[in-house]
Amino acid sequence: MPEALLEFRAVSKRFVKRLDIVERLAKKLGAQVAEHTVHAVEGVSFGVAQGEVVGLVGESGCGKSTLGRLGCGLHAPSEGDVLYRGISVAAGGGRRPPIQMIFQDPFASLNPRMRIGEIVGEAPRVHGLVGKREVGDYVADLLKRVGLEAGYARRYPHQFSGGQRARIGIARALAVKPEFLICDEAVAALDVSIQAQVLNLFMDLRESLGLTYLFISHDLGVVRHLSNRVVVMYLGRVVEIAATEELFDAPNHPYTQALLAEVPRIDRKRRSFVPIEGEIPSPLAPPPGCHFHPRCPRAMGRCAAEAPALREIAPGRWSACHLND
């Protein structure tokens, strides 16, 4: 594999809910209260090579969004390191790596009191990429690039539809000339026909600007279409990494298999649904051993005791399951 542009090295992130004053008092008086710790991300290692699109999939609470935020330095890892071109992302203080994030909610991520021109133009002006006088032209160029009219710069976010807002979010991310985009459920809130337009825009931009993507989504259809490689997460851990076609043709991990079997498909009509048992356990109290074992149809005694390591089972193909031994 070529050297990774963005690399996660045994990254863990824990969120701790501190005790409030009442709980501290209760504890002093001898009550059984402890701090809650959520292991959002646990020992994740993988790299994203230049020009690649890596899809990151998983269900709610699996830590995929936290991992995305770790990737662009919005969170500092509790353990491990996130490296961009070999330099730690979270170092802070110094220069930020050229990574931008695109958020899920095109309504919440745009300031309703700012005009589009300010939203898109503020960052490049602050970073000294363009002079004060050129900002207008610069923003107009960006808006055209994402398929909006240059005149929209004077409008406010509420005047746009969801699809247009998604485009504004993309223009804002592109304004600081990033090399790497982390898209966190960037098309999840959009209608199918609008989603197709935005996905096409992502693909065009990748080609024209040579961008690299980490594409976080719960929608396996979107990920399959866009990605070169797919990383599957379950309760904070990576369970499988594979080239897209390999993963969809022959998933190795029982969780990936179950996930793919569950996905409704247009070519499977009037089917009988056969669900996997149980629910995703709470990340506050994940099961011991392999996190998936309580729901796994092929669980063995060993799975409850020992967490399987993510091992390379074929070139470029990684899976964390005892069945591969």
Add this chain to the structure above:
Amino acid sequence: MSLLEVADLQTEFATRDGVLRAVQGVSFSLDRGQVLGLVGESGSGKSVTGFSILGLIDPPGRIAGGSVKFDGQELVGASEERLRALRGKRIAMIFQDPMMTLNPVLSVETQMVETVLAHEKVGREAARARAIDALGRVGIAAPESRLKQYPHQFSGGMRQRVAIAIALLHRPGLIVADEPTTALDVTVQGQILYEMQKLVREVGSALIWITHDLAVIAGLADRVAVMYGGRIVEEGAVEDVLDAPAHPYSRGLLDSVPANNAGGRRLNQIPGMTPSALKLAPGCAFRERCCYAAASCGRMPELLAHGARRVRCHFPLPAAAATA
């Protein structure tokens, strides 16, 4: 006679910018035990159609015309009393957000027992037994202890199961489900679809499943109606419509689904965006985005039979050319 007959249903909302005609002449019928998928994008009028069937349109909205006949009874213009006797008893609704159905300050037991007692004169114990049975049927483990809990003690998927259990308490003849699995994870969605399918088969209820997700419809529905701009543009058996769509909009919608495209290539997209229901030009609502549009599209096409299905288009795609 069909269980549900909707004819020329029209629902509108008075807004500051004028009258918004959300549903403009929707007609379809549904038999017992049948599953109809109602698909469309935001603003197509699919949810308002579902709400209109139960008479759940509040001012400034109103049902401006048409008829909804359930088991021979006219529901449009029926008194609130009569509608209340039907709702929850013979017609039930499941909403996208289960917290819309569940009261956060009442235990699940209180809410379920109340639902039983609202329509039937049975004892409290009997009502409780019914509630426990209903929770068990939607796949909730240990229903007796969970009955005492409050909605916040349930996960999202479990809450939706409770909402479904409440909807099924009286074994209704018709269930209207508005995007009930959209907010849920894939594996949880699979479980809910499994339970719904099983229950509909057991109870023999008719089901209207409102969604934007064509893949869910493919797996669940017998028939599908595609809505655009407040009207049904195509309606037919799920195999016909999803495999060989005849309306250019259904075709465009199916073509823009990533799974129907070669990986890594550009997706087939529909140009432009959904028009606002306030500013609909006369004629076919889709014509500005349609690559087959001609002068005659300035006249609104009727929803006409096209083989075994109905299509609202002057130039329906032939079945052979319509395979993606």
